[in-house]
Amino acid sequence: MKPIIECVPNFSEGVDQGIIHSITGAIGSVEGVKLLNVDPGRGANRTVVTFAGEPEAVVEAAFQGIKMAGELIDMRTQKGEHPRMGATDVCPLIPVSNISLDETAQYAIQLAKRVGDELKIPVYLYEHAQPNKKRSNLAAIRAGEYEGFFKKIKLPMWQPDFGPAELDAKRGATVIGARDFLVAYNINLNTSSTHIANEIAQEVRETGKIIINENGKERIPGALKHVKAIGWYIEEYGKAQVSMNLTNITETPIHQVFDEVAAKAADHGVTVTGSELIGMIPLKAMVEAGRHFLHQQGITYLVNERKLIDAAIQAMGLNELAPFDPQKRIIEYQLG
Template sequence: MKLMECVPNFSEGRDQSVIDAIANAIKSVKNVVLLDVDPGADTNRTVFTMAGEPEAVLEAAFQAIKKASELIDMSKHHGEHPRMGATDVCPFIPISDMTMEECVEYARRLGKRVGEELGIPVYLYEYAATKEEWRNLSNIRAGEYEALPEKAKDPAWKPDFGPHIFNAKSGATAIGAREFLIAYNINLNTRDKRKASELAAIIRESGRPAKDEKGRIIKDEQGNKVIIPGLFQHCKAVGWYIESYKRAQISINLTNYKITPPHIVLEKVRELASERGIVVTGSELVGLIPKAAMVNAGKFYLERMGESTGLPERMIMETAIQSMGLAELTPFDLDKKVIEYAIAKKDRLSAMSLESFADLLSTDTPAPGGGSVAAFCAALSAALTAMVSNLTINKKGYESVQNQVREIAPQAQDIKLQAIQLIDEDTDAFNAMMDASRLPKKTEEEIALREQKIEEATKQAILVPLHTLEIALQALKLADEVAKVGNMNALSDAGTAALTALTAAKAANYNILINLPQIKDEAFKEDINNRAMNLLQESETLASQIESFVSDRLKNA
């Protein structure tokens, strides 16, 4: 599922009624979760953090900017933080299944709408920048709000979107795309801030001044300080002492965790600290973190221990928590600290107990139904394959297949997660069809719109089980692999994985067939019908082969 974060900064940190109004504008949009509101009276600025489905986040961002333009008058604004507009900055950040290029496109779409509908000059920055000098936000904001009247007269400052005029009330807004910023602190067993600062200077990208044997700063022929580059890119770090913790910390901002992940920084600091007789006692995450960063950390430590990485993602992340000492100072709750978990719907089907799901399934409500059950079967199949793989890892007599089963296990876990997501997507697609059918149909325009929405919703209700069918075939292929190389004591489980995947495939196909006749788009119908038929045939052939193989081996065991 595509997830995007947005962190708009508004030039109001004192009037709670204004802050609440902007928050309500965000909350009014479905499929967006307002994760945090952080006002500052001295800065007279509030940072909002929201996340959700990209289109919904885009709409929520616009509504928030619109509300800010109505309620904030920049001609009366004063605060410590640099600013140039009622909405000062509005960056989009990719969270999961999103590329930076997609976030850039959303930034441009928002900028165009803000410029055209609200009449606010918009400058694109960071990854969305159209000029290299505008990539850096501080260059755009130079002179702040007070410089905007002169910039409005300078052709070089023509905004990317909106009028090239001075908007006295709303100022100007910078809209962009950037990577997720992880605020991360490393805890030391010392009160000495200088020791923390020394380590911070070594790891941060900006580096530290070179010194001679007597500790004097070395300068070049031009009199400039000679700088020793830091060890990590996209890493900002300082040392400080926290009275409430009674210890020094290295406070770190990681601006691109995909290049410089927190666990790699931690391991290097552990090494550097040990050389100096300092002990790293743990670490602390400030705010939220993408799931990928935690999973990657957990897999890093599991691999280092020679253990399987094909575990449920929560178990992998628990390994990261323990290995990084993330719960040393305060409890680390995955549901609150991992952004995907924090914004997840609490009433989703996949979060129900088996008993509750079966009970709901048995009532007279049409959804959840066969489509969700098909996805659940695909998830169970992949889970069984992961189990057989994990029962084979590090087992005597299976030395020759270790590389293979170590690859199968995480692949099966990934299929399991995709299938679990489809449980809710199938029911959501059905509910969308019902919503479309309830649209008014009194006028010709209403009838035409209703038919269009029904067609769109029905297509989605077909595409979801088609995805389930694709996933089921992938699960079958993995079941085939593990049946041939996995632990013989779990061969029946591998066979069950194949049978369950075939059930998922056939059930998914039923859900395609029942909705396909309602589609008016003949090209779509033909394409889907051909794809589904080929997937099902391949699934049935492979399942039959696995069943014969497993049955023969069990009979001859």
């Protein structure tokens, strides 16, 4: 069996369809790569692209996408709700089958070196590809964002792993690494309050929040492990969202996240109206979610896979903002 890896680059353009098509065209032009999903977000001004194939082809396609993004996206004028530091903000490689995370990390390092050497873009390694664990967290690397990186990149502890130690004003910097499967998931609230969305995010995310009491500053952990979250308002939808990355859906499945956010929302006097999946999700996660929500309704007898998926879509309101097509959003269905 051939090794298969997935790549999910995030590009800092979610509005200009011409630019998005040029980037995905560059990726899709590489033989042996299957383009699985293109998910632009206007408010975030960010497009998440998912593709997969054998490692060598995926690395080449990622390089071509990063190159094209650098040519077409100008970070000097880019604005959006999502944190970002470069035209290609982050580019993770993920093992899918017949390849280990360690092996995938070596391909990520190979890609990062090529981007730094040939394109002269500053590159930071993250997650499993980064040997220095003080620099492995994406949020820590990206802190300060594009605007703050002109100074940050000059600090000794924030020298890039590859490429010049000077921020490219037009293209910014890029983070490349290897990680396990991550689900990008936003939950919609019936409020426009960023404050409330942020409060809920702090209460559910693993890192929690910092409070000040008589003992000084104290960190209060959140309810959900392996969850990163922020709150924001998306003008396009007229809604605030709790925007999350679920980094271990085996230990903290998506249905548990939905229920917890709904409970915290109720504590703040607001309700969850639905949710939004960014990119793709494994079949197992949707099946388990469907089974969970049917059990909540007292349905414990066996139902087929399609009905379980439909139950998950309906319970989590995945159709609220746009149609949710399982054939396009579930990775196993796309890979065949």
